[in-house]
Amino acid sequence: MAVRQIIIGAAVGAGLGGAATFFYLRQQQQRVAVAPAAGGFAAAASHPALKWGMPVGDRLRLFSDYVASFDTRLRNPRWVLEHINRERLAGRDGNRQNSEFVEDSGIERRFRSKLEDYKGSGYDRGHMAPAANHKASQQAMDDTFSLTNMSPQVGAGFNRDYWARFERFVQDLCKRCDDVYIITGPLFLPQRSGATQANGAPGFVMQHPMIGTPPQLMAVPTHYYKVVLGEFSGGRRAAVGAFVMPNQPIDPDTPLASFAVPISSLEEVAGLRFFPGYLSDARREAVDETALVVQSLGFAELRKLKPGAAPPLLPAPDGSLQPPLPVPTPGALSPGALPPTDQRRSLGAVHVCEHTECRLPAERFWEAGGGGKNGGRALRRTRSAPPA
Amino acid sequence: MAVRQIIIGAAVGAGLGGAATFFYLRQQQQRVAVAPAAGGFAAAASHPALKWGMPVGDRLRLFSDYVASFDTRLRNPRWVLEHINRERLAGRDGNRQNSEFVEDSGIERRFRSKLEDYKGSGYDRGHMAPAANHKASQQAMDDTFSLTNMSPQVGAGFNRDYWARFERFVQDLCKRCDDVYIITGPLFLPQRSGATQANGAPGFVMQHPMIGTPPQLMAVPTHYYKVVLGEFSGGRRAAVGAFVMPNQPIDPDTPLASFAVPISSLEEVAGLRFFPGYLSDARREAVDETALVVQSLGFAELRKLKPGAAPPLLPAPDGSLQPPLPVPTPGALSPGALPPTDQRRSLGAVHVCEHTECRLPAERFWEAGGGGKNGGRALRRTRSAPPA
Numbered sequence: 001m002a003v004r005q006i007i008i009g010a011a012v013g014a015g016l017g018g019a020a021t022f023f024y025l026r027q028q029q030q031r032v033a034v035a036p037a038a039g040g041f042a043a044a045a046s047h048p049a050l051k052w053g054m055p056v057g058d059r060l061r062l063f064s065d066y067v068a069s070f071d072t073r074l075r076n077p078r079w080v081l082e083h084i085n086r087e088r089l090a091g092r093d094g095n096r097q098n099s100e101f102v103e104d105s106g107i108e109r110r111f112r113s114k115l116e117d118y119k120g121s122g123y124d125r126g127h128m129a130p131a132a133n134h135k136a137s138q139q140a141m142d143d144t145f146s147l148t149n150m151s152p153q154v155g156a157g158f159n160r161d162y163w164a165r166f167e168r169f170v171q172d173l174c175k176r177c178d179d180v181y182i183i184t185g186p187l188f189l190p191q192r193s194g195a196t197q198a199n200g201a202p203g204f205v206m207q208h209p210m211i212g213t214p215p216q217l218m219a220v221p222t223h224y225y226k227v228v229l230g231e232f233s234g235g236r237r238a239a240v241g242a243f244v245m246p247n248q249p250i251d252p253d254t255p256l257a258s259f260a261v262p263i264s265s266l267e268e269v270a271g272l273r274f275f276p277g278y279l280s281d282a283r284r285e286a287v288d289e290t291a292l293v294v295q296s297l298g299f300a301e302l303r304k305l306k307p308g309a310a311p312p313l314l315p316a317p318d319g320s321l322q323p324p325l326p327v328p329t330p331g332a333l334s335p336g337a338l339p340p341t342d343q344r345r346s347l348g349a350v351h352v353c354e355h356t357e358c359r360l361p362a363e364r365f366w367e368a369g370g371g372g373k374n375g376g377r378a379l380r381r382t383r384s385a386p387p388a
Numbered sequence: 389m390a391v392r393q394i395i396i397g398a399a400v401g402a403g404l405g406g407a408a409t410f411f412y413l414r415q416q417q418q419r420v421a422v423a424p425a426a427g428g429f430a431a432a433a434s435h436p437a438l439k440w441g442m443p444v445g446d447r448l449r450l451f452s453d454y455v456a457s458f459d460t461r462l463r464n465p466r467w468v469l470e471h472i473n474r475e476r477l478a479g480r481d482g483n484r485q486n487s488e489f490v491e492d493s494g495i496e497r498r499f500r501s502k503l504e505d506y507k508g509s510g511y512d513r514g515h516m517a518p519a520a521n522h523k524a525s526q527q528a529m530d531d532t533f534s535l536t537n538m539s540p541q542v543g544a545g546f547n548r549d550y551w552a553r554f555e556r557f558v559q560d561l562c563k564r565c566d567d568v569y570i571i572t573g574p575l576f577l578p579q580r581s582g583a584t585q586a587n588g589a590p591g592f593v594m595q596h597p598m599i600g601t602p603p604q605l606m607a608v609p610t611h612y613y614k615v616v617l618g619e620f621s622g623g624r625r626a627a628v629g630a631f632v633m634p635n636q637p638i639d640p641d642t643p644l645a646s647f648a649v650p651i652s653s654l655e656e657v658a659g660l661r662f663f664p665g666y667l668s669d670a671r672r673e674a675v676d677e678t679a680l681v682v683q684s685l686g687f688a689e690l691r692k693l694k695p696g697a698a699p700p701l702l703p704a705p706d707g708s709l710q711p712p713l714p715v716p717t718p719g720a721l722s723p724g725a726l727p728p729t730d731q732r733r734s735l736g737a738v739h740v741c742e743h744t745e746c747r748l749p750a751e752r753f754w755e756a757g758g759g760g761k762n763g764g765r766a767l768r769r770t771r772s773a774p775p776a
Contacts, residue, residue: 049455049471052569052617053665057457057466058446067437069445073576073659078445083437110656120587181440188461190598190605197599199508204598204605210578211585215656215702217578217592229440268498268603271461277441314603 059107063143065136066129070104072111074219075212076151079185079272080128086174091136099141101125104148110216113147117212123220124160126153128184130167151186152211152220157249163224165360166245169256170228176356177230177239183274186221187244187266189313221247223313225266227274228352238278240287241294241352242266244313253305257298257358260351261314262288269314283349290351294358447495451531453524454517458492460499462607463600464539467573467660468516474562479524487529489513492536498604501535505600511608512548514541516572518555539574540599540608545637551612553748554633557644558616564744565618565627571662574609575632575654577701609635611701613654615662616740626666628675629682629740630654632701641693645686645746646700648739650676653702671737678739682746 058078059070066082104112118125128149134140143149153159173180193203210217223246230239243259244266263284267273279287295312302309352358362368446466447458454470492500506513516537522528531537541547561568581591598605611634618627631647632654651672655661667675683700690697740746750756 047450047455049453049469049569051471051567051665052663052667054448054455054469055457055467055571055660055662056664057660060442062435065437067435067442069443071659073657075659079443081437081442083439108661110652111659111661120585122586179439181437183443190602193597197508198510201601204602205595206598206607207593207595209581210592210594213589214578214592215653217657219594264498265603269461269605271459271463271499272443272445273496273499274443275440276444277439279440 059111061104061106061146061148063146063149065134065140065143066149068128068148070107070112070148072107074186074188075111075113075117075216076186076219076221077128077148079183079270080149081181081183082129082133083179083181084133084171084174085177085179088136089133089171089174094131094135094138094141096131096141096145098138099131099145101145101147101150102142104146107148113150113218114212114216115147117216117218118150118152121152121211123152123211124155125150126159126163126224129182130171132167133171133182151224152218153224154247154249158245158247161363162250162252162254162360163245165252165363165365166226166243166256168361168365169359170226172361173228173230173239173352173356177232178235180228180230181275182229183225183227185225185270186219186247187223187225187270188219189222189244189269191222223247225261225270227263227266229275229278230352230355232355237348237350239352239355240275240279240283240349241291242274246313251306252363255298255301255358256360257294257353258302258309258312260291260294260298260353260358261312262291262295264288265314279349280347283347286347287349287351290354294351294353298358447499449492449494449534449536451528451534451537453522453528453531454537456516456536458495458500458536460495462574462576463499463501463505463604464574464607464609465516465536467571467658468537469569469571470517470521471567471569472521472559472562473565473567476524477521477559477562482523482526482529484519484529484533486526487519487533489533489535489538490530492534495536501538501606502600502604503535505604505606506538506540509540509599511540511599512543513538514547514551514612517570518559520555521559521570539612540606541612542635542637546633546635549751550638550640550642550748551633553640553751553753554614554631554644556749556753557747558614560749561616561618561627561740561744565620566623568616568618569663570617571613571615573613573658574607574635575611575613575658576607577610577632577657579610611635613649613658615651615654617663617666618740618743620743625736625738627740627743628663628667628671628737629679630662634701639694640751643686643689643693643746644748645682645741646690646697648679648682648686648741648746649700649702650679650683652676657702667737668735671735674735675737675739678742682739682741686746 057072059072061068061070065088066080068080069078070076071078101115103109103114125147127144128151129144131141131144134144153163170180170182188206188208190204190206193205195203197203208222209220211220212218223244225242225244227242228240231237232239240263242261242263243256244261245259263274263279265288273279299309299312445460447460449456449458453476454468456468457466458464459466489503491497491502513535515532516539517532519529519532522532541551558568558570576594576596578592578594581593583591585591596610597608599608600606611632613630613632615630616628619625620627628651630649630651631644632649633647651662651667653676661667687697687700
């Protein structure tokens with residue numbers, strides 16, 4: 001019995017997900033024998049509807065330095081989860097000049113993303129887990145060039161500029177944190193349709209381009225998100241935050257804080273619950289309370305630069321489209337300016353923008369030469385044409 | 389060791405999927421100890437990126453007579469898999485008059501579909517596994533009223549008409565098959581954008597309405613699919629087929645065959661592989677070959693009724709947008725008119741439209757009174773207003 005159970009576990013962990021477990025067992029022509037104690041699994045394995053297996057969809061993929069779930073419908077990663085710290089970042093054995101973009105042979109060709117989908121599309125093959133975070137070994141670096149880690153990003157003004165600065169901001173959290181966990185992924189945000197729903201509520205529409213060749217098209221995300229969790233104080237506390245940016249050129253002067261979003265809102269549009277082992281409802285709510293303040297302050301700063309700027313992207317958790325914007329306190333975004341309440345202190349979770357300055361590195365920081373041989377963003381490897 | 393492995397199995401089978409397994413283990417504050425033999429699972433459990441768990445997305449849900457995967461992003465089922473046969477259909481203990489539409493309490497409220505999303509939306513709460521297929525017990529009937537089994541369908545002209553006749557066509561396969569397995573789900577098909585991609589290829593866009601309240605919006609599918617697998621000849625052979633219909637009023641005279649699609653094409657736009665335990669590549673290819681003939685014949689029939697009708701919905705597996713349409717043979721859609729080749733005969737799989745007549749039951753067949761107390765489609769229970 002123990003051996004058979006281990007086999008079941010292995011099938012799940014091998015990167016195929018729960019739906020594939022049954023497939024695996026069927027392929028082995030094994031009758032699943034699970035003790036009554038197994039409950040749910042026994043119920044699934046013996047369910048009369050499952051004689052010929054469950055449909056197989058998204059794939060879980062394990063790489064040396066990151067884990068990804070790949071969305072076989074939109075042919076984009078659903079999420080990419082990586083771990084970095086000072087020690088890993090200090091490594092210099094991986095060189096991106098030796099890495100090539102590769103299709104993920106662990107996914108059937110008709111479901112994976114393909115080199116030809118990107119070719120001449122006008123979009124960059126944008127890393128979700130950045131290559132610059134994984135220089136500790138050549139294998140780790142190579143792994144970040146798997147197309148399972150890529151999504152079609154607008155190059156000029158986004159992937160090669162604002163987003164690159166944002167990636168560096170996240171990497172720099174390691175200066176103030178021991179271990180940093182980062183989830184990155186594409187997002188498909190609906191927009192107001194201009195019409196109303198039948199019941200009079202505002203109407204919404206999902207709309208985004210698809211590239212490649214039908215029926216195996218790949219979606220072009222409207223936005224990208226990152227959720228970060230940086231442990232500090234020996235693991236007793238953590239800085240947490242979520243940011244959402246549009247997949248389009250972003251004015252380099254836009255304050256980072258204006259892209260802060262409540263984790264709840266992001267979770268609800270992404271259909272994902274992030275860091276379930278850490279973010280209890282209470283912790284998420286505490287961090288989200290600060291996120292709304294950060295967002296409001298960032299938006300106020302943005303309005304000073306651009307009086308007509310649109311309000312923040314994601315609605316507040318209560319469903320209102322425009323969160324209540326408190327009167328901003330000038331300079332309130334520096335660390336310590338938002339002292340945690342007693343309750344939040346007891347939970348151990350603070351917002352990223354309370355723990356570090358909510359500012360991006362300078363434009364084209366990589367030209368300053370501080371990054372070592374792989375520190376620069378090797379733009380010459382981005383072969384795609386600039387976006388139309 | 390055996391007990392711990394069983395716990396792992398149970399967590400997977402309990403309906404949370406692979407991603408949730410780790411979460412479960414973290415919640416138990418257990419360190420996962422898996423023997424090296426467990427391979428993949430051990431790798432996932434010990435991957436340094438997964439300290440705080442994987443993101444939790446789609447949910448696997450087990451009901452008495454069907455299994456469903458729920459898409460927590462689009463708040464629609466991704467697929468619903470049911471099993472029917474003559475014996476189950478003969479049951480009369482379930483009465484839809486005693487069933488109520490209910491939210492699925494097995495999914496957190498912010499990720500599930502809600503009664504209020506449908507209220508006044510103009511869309512029906514459309515069953516994926518039809519209530520009429522699950523009358524053997526009240527529990528089975530009640531289970532089909534879970535919102536996890538629902539998707540927003542256009543009522544008049546579709547859910548209450550053409551789709552209802554299609555559901556009956558599928559049910560009637562039990563007259564010629566022993567056990568019938570049916571996968572039903574929403575589909576989101578891109579359309580030509582009118583523009584071109586940067587490389588000169590035709591442009592495509594995904595576009596569909598969203599209903600409800602942000603950020604917890606629910607998608608309105610552009611289409612619906614069914615994939616059916618009916619065993620016959622004591623299980624030695626099977627009739628297989630896939631159909632895709634638009635979520636809009638359909639002219640009742642439209643030939644069913646014109647909605648036949650190659651399973652490969654459907655799989656590639658849905659991001660799912662169907663019946664993996666039965667449909668080997670060879671079997672799928674054999675059935676798809678016939679599906680293209682069926683589709684072409686159906687389209688030719690349609691063109692006789694409507695000279696300007698648009699070509700079939702889904703492209704051929706080779707990626708061409710309009711499959712090569714062979715010259716139709718009049719009356720070729722009756723059973724036996726498409727004799728299986730020797731190769732296909734040896735594989736045991738034929739197309740549904742080779743095994744039964746590819747014709748829907750009459751319009752408003754339920755008014756003929758042949759369906760017993762639950763045979764009719766109880767339109768009075770559909771409280772939604774007709775679509776705008």
